[in-house]
Amino acid sequence: MKHIPQILAAIALIAPSATYFAAPAMTQDAPKKQSKEERNRASQEAIRTAVQRGELLPLPRILAIAQAKVPGNVIKVELEDEPWGIKYEVKILTPAGRVREVELNARTGAVVRIEDD
Structure with missing residues (x-):
């Protein structure tokens, strides 16, 4: 407890010099972090480009395939990257009230799996 004033005095002497040395590093042009909105926009653009190139099937085609297998109302669609490739997950509310x-497969439209959600 006797050393607290000495420790505080040492911190008071060191703190300004730490700021002095850190200031140049803080002012250098660091890569700007993208906002979530910017990342989403870039991701959507990449998906749009892949569809235009024919690398991924367009969403209306995917929805037609999914609803042919499981009739009902589409309530959610996700695009996910898997080790084997990119997939669409389509959640459908059936007339019986079940969510399937x-x-x-986003490239071929092949149904990979159908399950209750």
Whole structure:
């Protein structure tokens, strides 16, 4: 407890010099972090480009395939990257009131799995 004033005095002497040395590093042009909105926009643009190139099937085609397998109302669609490739997950509310999930290969439209959600 006797050393607290000495420790505080040492911190008071060191703190300004730490700021002096840190200031140049803080002012250098660091890569700007993208906001979530910017990342989403870039991701959407990449998906749009892949669809235009024919690398991924367009969403209306995927929805038609999914609803042919599981009739009902589409309530959610996700695009996910898997080790084997990119897939669409389409959640459908059936007329019986069940929520079914249809997973489709985004490149081919092949149904990978159908399961209750």
